[in-house]
Amino acid sequence: MKITDILKQDGPTLSFEVFPPKTSAGYDSVAKATQEIAALRPHFMSVTYGAGGGTSDYTVGIAAGISQTYGVDVLAHLTCVSSTRAHVSRVLGQLKEKGIQNVLALRGDIPEGGAPAHDYQYAAQLVRDIQAQGDFCIGGACYPEGHPESPTKDADIDHLKEKVEAGCQFLTTQMFFDNNILYNFLYRIREKGITVPVVAGIMPVTNGKQIARICKLSGTYLPERFKAIVDKFGDNPAAMHQAGIAYAAGQIIDLLANGVRHIHIYSMNKPEIAAGIQASLSEVLK
Numbered sequence: 001m002k003i004t005d006i007l008k009q010d011g012p013t014l015s016f017e018v019f020p021p022k023t024s025a026g027y028d029s030v031a032k033a034t035q036e037i038a039a040l041r042p043h044f045m046s047v048t049y050g051a052g053g054g055t056s057d058y059t060v061g062i063a064a065g066i067s068q069t070y071g072v073d074v075l076a077h078l079t080c081v082s083s084t085r086a087h088v089s090r091v092l093g094q095l096k097e098k099g100i101q102n103v104l105a106l107r108g109d110i111p112e113g114g115a116p117a118h119d120y121q122y123a124a125q126l127v128r129d130i131q132a133q134g135d136f137c138i139g140g141a142c143y144p145e146g147h148p149e150s151p152t153k154d155a156d157i158d159h160l161k162e163k164v165e166a167g168c169q170f171l172t173t174q175m176f177f178d179n180n181i182l183y184n185f186l187y188r189i190r191e192k193g194i195t196v197p198v199v200a201g202i203m204p205v206t207n208g209k210q211i212a213r214i215c216k217l218s219g220t221y222l223p224e225r226f227k228a229i230v231d232k233f234g235d236n237p238a239a240m241h242q243a244g245i246a247y248a249a250g251q252i253i254d255l256l257a258n259g260v261r262h263i264h265i266y267s268m269n270k271p272e273i274a275a276g277i278q279a280s281l282s283e284v285l286k
């Protein structure tokens with residue numbers, strides 16, 4: 001099913017993200033984690049492509065397994081900044097062959113040392129190429145705090161509008177730890193005439209070491225309330241796990257209470273995190 005049709009259904013949606021292995025050696029453990037996450041029957045699952053500037057060889061295979069073996073709708077990420085138009089076209093052909101209808105069109109992180117290809121600069125160009133190649137439901141990323149490379153938040157929202165006008169049918173947000181940032185962002189984009197559904201991206205932080213990586217990827221604002229939790233429990237794995245799930249669940253309950261219906265969990269191949277969040281929300285998601 002297309003993500004836009006899933007988002008049209010009544011009631012809240014909960015989706016989970018997995019990332020493919022970096023090498024074939026990691027394939028079996030990712031496949032097992034994916035299976036356990038699919039068994040939770042989320043509304044859909046997404047599979048990253050070269051997350052953090054890494055590799056992308058297994059995205060289509062993992063995504064096809066999720067939809068064909070477990071019957072869960074899937075959203076395949078596709079990044080373009082390190083790719084060529086010919087390669088993008090090949091990947092789209094593979095997705096079509098596997099019956100995958102949903103693509104998250106991303107520019108992608110620029111690898112250290114610069115991008116090895118120059119066919120694409122921005123995600124909007126990828127959106128246009130995907131549209132030309134078939135009947136895909138296309139999503140895009142958005143940044144409640146503004147994209148770190150954007151000079152101003154307004155410029156970033158103008159570019160977001162161009163991306164939506166190019167054919168992006170829904171948006172997923174970068175992670176955020178302060179819901180007011182999302183509420184302000186939603187107000188601003190709606191005022192600028194961006195009306196497509198927005199899926200809120202939530203990262204449960206269950207280990208202290210993740211923080212540096214997250215800040216490097218996204219520059220996300222860390223509220224004092226959040227920092228205090230990491231300071232207190234960051235060195236105690238079991239306590240940090242519990243506190244991280246509770247913090248994310250608290251954020252989600254507040255989002256649902258304020259009318260944000262679609263929640264995407266950056267579950268990072270951790271079935272126990274996906275299951276912990278789902279269990280914490282079993283009544284409020286009904």
Ligand SMILES: NC(=O)C1=CN([C@@H]2O[C@H](COP(=O)(O)OP(=O)(O)OC[C@H]3O[C@@H](n4cnc5c(N)ncnc54)[C@H](O)[C@@H]3O)[C@@H](O)[C@H]2O)C=CC1
Nearest residue numbers: 048049050051077106107108109122123141147150156159
């Ligand atoms: N690999 C993956 O699965 C995922 C990657 N990401 C990351 O999100 C980041 C950026 O990707 P997107 O949001 O897709 O990029 P984008 O192309 O929409 O925006 C990237 C930057 O370019 C600017 N920009 C866009 N159009 C412009 C124009 N015409 N002129 C000047 N500036 C313009 C934007 O304001 C922004 O600062 C990357 O770091 C990406 O990897 C996010 C989610 C998942």
Ligand SMILES: Nc1nc(=O)c2c([nH]1)NC[C@@H]1CN(c3ccc(C(=O)N[C@@H](CCC(=O)O)C(=O)O)cc3)CN21
Nearest residue numbers: 019048050051052053054109174175213217218266268
């Ligand atoms: N700039 C950016 N790039 C992304 O790829 C990305 C975002 N933002 N925001 C939303 C999600 C979150 N994603 C992430 C976030 C962190 C890792 C990460 O820490 N990767 C580690 C491995 C972690 C592990 O094995 O548990 C790595 O070394 O790649 C990967 C993808 C993918 N997405």
